[in-house]
Amino acid sequence: MGDTPHRSAHAGTGGTRVATSHEWPAGASARVAEPSGIPGIPDNGLGGGGGLPRARAFGAERAFRGLTLAAGTTVLVVIAAIAIFLIAKAVPALRVNTESFWTFEGWFPNDDPPKFGIGALAFGTVLSSLLALLMAVPVALGIALYLSHYAPRRLGNALGFLIDLLAAVPSVVFGLWGRDYFAQPVADLSAWLNKYFGWIPIFGEGPYGSSILLGSVVLAIMVLPIVTSLSREVFRQTPTANEEAALALGATRWEMVRTAVLPYGRPGVIAAVMLGLGRALGETIALALTLGSTYAISFNILQSGGNSIAANIANRFAEANDTGRGALIASGLVLFAITLMVNITARAIIYRRREFTESAA
Amino acid sequence: MTTTVTSHRPQPPAQPLTLRARRLPAYAAPAIAVVALLVSAGIVYGAGIGGPVLVVVIAALLYLAGLYTAAKAVEGRRAARNRTWSALIHSAFVLAVLPLASVVWTLVSKGTERLDGNFFGTSMNNIGARDANGGAYHAIIGTLEQVGIATLITVPLGVLCAIYIVEYGRGRFAFTIRFFVDVMTGIPSIVTGLFVLAFWVLVVSPWFNDGRPGFSGFAAALALSVLMLPTVVRSTEEMLRLVPAPLREGAYALGVPKWKTILRVVLPTALPGIVTGIMLAIARAAGETAPVLLVAGGGAAINFNPFENNQSSLALFVYQQAGEASKYSPARAWTAALTLVVLVLVLTVAAKLLARRNRLGR
Numbered sequence: 001m002g003d004t005p006h007r008s009a010h011a012g013t014g015g016t017r018v019a020t021s022h023e024w025p026a027g028a029s030a031r032v033a034e035p036s037g038i039p040g041i042p043d044n045g046l047g048g049g050g051g052l053p054r055a056r057a058f059g060a061e062r063a064f065r066g067l068t069l070a071a072g073t074t075v076l077v078v079i080a081a082i083a084i085f086l087i088a089k090a091v092p093a094l095r096v097n098t099e100s101f102w103t104f105e106g107w108f109p110n111d112d113p114p115k116f117g118i119g120a121l122a123f124g125t126v127l128s129s130l131l132a133l134l135m136a137v138p139v140a141l142g143i144a145l146y147l148s149h150y151a152p153r154r155l156g157n158a159l160g161f162l163i164d165l166l167a168a169v170p171s172v173v174f175g176l177w178g179r180d181y182f183a184q185p186v187a188d189l190s191a192w193l194n195k196y197f198g199w200i201p202i203f204g205e206g207p208y209g210s211s212i213l214l215g216s217v218v219l220a221i222m223v224l225p226i227v228t229s230l231s232r233e234v235f236r237q238t239p240t241a242n243e244e245a246a247l248a249l250g251a252t253r254w255e256m257v258r259t260a261v262l263p264y265g266r267p268g269v270i271a272a273v274m275l276g277l278g279r280a281l282g283e284t285i286a287l288a289l290t291l292g293s294t295y296a297i298s299f300n301i302l303q304s305g306g307n308s309i310a311a312n313i314a315n316r317f318a319e320a321n322d323t324g325r326g327a328l329i330a331s332g333l334v335l336f337a338i339t340l341m342v343n344i345t346a347r348a349i350i351y352r353r354r355e356f357t358e359s360a361a
Numbered sequence: 362m363t364t365t366v367t368s369h370r371p372q373p374p375a376q377p378l379t380l381r382a383r384r385l386p387a388y389a390a391p392a393i394a395v396v397a398l399l400v401s402a403g404i405v406y407g408a409g410i411g412g413p414v415l416v417v418v419i420a421a422l423l424y425l426a427g428l429y430t431a432a433k434a435v436e437g438r439r440a441a442r443n444r445t446w447s448a449l450i451h452s453a454f455v456l457a458v459l460p461l462a463s464v465v466w467t468l469v470s471k472g473t474e475r476l477d478g479n480f481f482g483t484s485m486n487n488i489g490a491r492d493a494n495g496g497a498y499h500a501i502i503g504t505l506e507q508v509g510i511a512t513l514i515t516v517p518l519g520v521l522c523a524i525y526i527v528e529y530g531r532g533r534f535a536f537t538i539r540f541f542v543d544v545m546t547g548i549p550s551i552v553t554g555l556f557v558l559a560f561w562v563l564v565v566s567p568w569f570n571d572g573r574p575g576f577s578g579f580a581a582a583l584a585l586s587v588l589m590l591p592t593v594v595r596s597t598e599e600m601l602r603l604v605p606a607p608l609r610e611g612a613y614a615l616g617v618p619k620w621k622t623i624l625r626v627v628l629p630t631a632l633p634g635i636v637t638g639i640m641l642a643i644a645r646a647a648g649e650t651a652p653v654l655l656v657a658g659g660g661a662a663i664n665f666n667p668f669e670n671n672q673s674s675l676a677l678f679v680y681q682q683a684g685e686a687s688k689y690s691p692a693r694a695w696t697a698a699l700t701l702v703v704l705v706l707v708l709t710v711a712a713k714l715l716a717r718r719n720r721l722g723r
Contacts, residue, residue, distance in 0.1 A: 059618075060618065060620055060621075061618055061619060061620050063620075064620035064623075064624075065529055065620070067521055068521045068522070068524045068525035068528070068529055069525055069529065069530075070521075071517075071518050071519075071521035071522040071524075071525060072521075072522045072525035072526060072530060072535070072538045073538075074518060074522065075522060075538055075541055075542055075545065075590065075591075075594070076537065076538060076541055078545070078587060078590070079541050079544070079545060081556070081560065082548070082552065082553075082556045082587075085556055085559040085560045085564070086552075086555060086556060086559055088559070089559040089563065138453070139453045139456055139457050140457075141453075142449065142450045142452075142453025142454065142457075143450075143453055143454050143457050145450050146450045146451060146453065146454045150447065150450055150451070161713065164709070164713070165706055165709055165710070166461055168641075168644050168645065168648070168705050168706065168709045169464070169648070169702055169705070169706075170647075170648025170649070170650070170676055170698075170701055170702065170705060171648070171650070172648070172650045172676050172679045172680050172683075172698065172701075173464070173468065173679070173698045173701070173702060174464065175680075175683075176679060176683050176694060176695070176698060177463070177464045177467055177468070179683070180467075180691065181463070181467050182460075182463075192411060192415075196410065221460045221461065221464070224457055224461075225461075228457075252439055252440060252442070252443035253443055253447065254442055254443040254446040254447065255439065255442075255443070257446075275546075275547065278547040278549075279547075281549065282547075282548070282549020282550065282551060282552065283549075284549070284550065284551045284650070284651040285650040285651055285654075285676075285680055288680075289680075289683060310549060310551045310651070313551055313555070313651075313655075314551065314651060314654055314680075317654065317655055325558070325563075328555070329555050329558070329559055332551065332552050332555040335549060335551070335552060336548070336549070336552045339547055339548065339549055339552070340544065340547075340548075342547070343543075343544045343546075343547035343548075344544055346547070347540060347543045347544060350543075351540075
């Protein structure tokens with residue numbers, strides 16, 4: 001991955017780059033009256049023709065500034081450290097792996113010789129996340145529109161608050177619910193789907209139970225509040241003038257939503273969906289409890305089975321020896337790379353159009 | 362265009378009748394719904410292809426189709442579309458509320474089963490598969506200590522980082538930090554767990570643990586603080602940007618140095634918002650299972666020392682009990698889940714209420 005942050009930019013923090021126009025977000029007007037930083041002018045920064053005390057070389061100002069700079073750098077250090085340490089621990093395990101890491105379907109890193117492959121896990125991760133988004137996003141957008149433009153204002157606010165609360169419910173709770181109380185209805189649904197729609201390849205034979213379908217429905221229910229609350233925030237920030245203009249031209253409410261609200265909110269919605277995808281890809285415990293933990297690539301979403309990278313780490317960690325840990329860390333590295341790509345894409349979309357400030361989840 | 366204005370009063374003849382669009386009568390929608398339900402019940406039970414759930418699903422589809430047709434015939438295509446989308450949006454809401462309500466209901470009804478003093482006063486030490494009692498005391502201690510330590514690490518770091526981004530940082534370097542803070546929000550919790558496992562548990566801690574990897578509550582706290590850091594930085598940053606510039610300018614005009622302005626003027630003004638962000642981050646960290654599972658070890662006994670030996674946490678306790686074969690463990694798991702949710706929700710609600718009192722509001 002080409003994500004290693006370049007710390008050589010260190011030198012450029014003194015303010016020499018003020019002229020380069022970066023798109024600062026809406027609050028940027030707060031950054032006026034910077035008392036220092038223009039090269040060539042004495043660093044007391046306040047003007048006053050030299051009648052003011054000179055800035056000390058080692059004063060509280062410098063110390064505080066250095067402290068904040070160190071804290072800021074920590075973020076980059078942590079991200080770099082994550083990549084470095086994961087790679088360092090993964091490489092030894094990958095070296096002793098006797099099968100192809102990318103294509104082998106199975107996970108026996110504790111055996112001698114160790115054999116493990118990420119193919120089926122990565123496939124399950126992506127498949128379950130995409131299915132979850134496919135189910136969650138239309139519903140989430142519907143709720144977001146309902147809360148922002150259809151429901152009475154007070155009701156909308158109250159329900160929005162409730163949705164925010166649901167976004168905070170820990171994933172282990174959803175996992176437990178999915179395994180203990182939702183598995184049976186989904187198994188019934190699976191049997192029904194196979195009976196009447198069995199000619200579609202994804203609705204294959206049983207046994208039914210802890211399937212990709214169950215996992216992705218639980219995942220969808222978990223992602224729903226997050227996507228809803230982010231897109232509701234975006235929809236609410238549609239300029240009232242645009243909405244009223246549409247209505248004044250005789251648009252029906254749906255036409256107003258389609259012509260004024262949705263185009264305005266599109267980047268925000270895309271970002272919300274990508275963040276939801278990031279959540280779904282990295283979800284561990286709910287999938288560890290609801291997937292069948294098998295190692296085969298199969299498009300049959302009804303059959304008991306399926307697995308994901310994160311769930312596999314949680315399930316196999318307890319029994320792992322040294323190589324086993326290395327193998328799990330290697331799979332974590334792949335997950336890290338996938339989510340990093342998704343997140344960077346999402347952020348790039350947000351940064352391109354910043355009319356709204358998202359209070360990121 | 363013949364008759365058909367819905368009003369039964371005599372119309373003044375001067376007004377053209379077409380000025381008012383024709384509208385579906387108020388009883389049309391419920392009538393279509395009832396018809397759809399009857400037809401769908403007839404189809405499903407007549408052909409014997411399913412149960413009541415299928416009846417509702419097919420009825421909903423028939424209702425949408427019927428509504429569209431009726432509205433198109435009476436009101437025209439645009440109004441028909443409007444009605445259909447409106448119905449779809451409302452049904453999306455109902456569709457989502459059902460599973461979420463089911464989760465909440467299960468949580469409350471199952472969780473209250475073991476909600477007694479024993480649960481909060483004992484640990485799982487020496488509790489076998491046949492023992493009905495046993496509790497989450499050790500897990501609650503673990504959660505509180507781990508989250509507490511993580512907060513102590515994260516808050517100064519996160520607030521200082523946000524101050525750098527907003528007040529001092531310029532150019533590409535600050536932009537890079539901002540960008541990677543955003544990216545960091547999306548790092549999966551299990552990856553932070555693996556990171557702390559690879560960094561702290563396997564590499565650093567053996568130095569002062571006789572060469573053995575040291576699973577501990579502190580390692581879990583480290584992983585949680587990696588998770589919390591971006592959330593704290595982001596929310597603090599948002600709040601600092603909302604502080605009005607004249608406040609800073611006033612302080613500068615009085616000759617106050619910049620660092621003192623930040624500490625005495627900017628931070629206190631933004632404080633309620635910052636605290637809100639921190640509380641939300643704490644709530645999220647308290648519910649995380651994956652990192653704790655990897656690095657805390659998850660013991661069954663009470664361990665007050667976060668720096669040595671295994672510790673558990675509430676979320677991990679739920680996961681462990683869910684995996685156990687004892688017939689008493691589901692009740693314990695659900696009660697612990699309820700405790701955890703209550704803890705998280707209290708924090709979240711308090712944070713939101715605090716945010717409401719924030720004078721800086723967006």
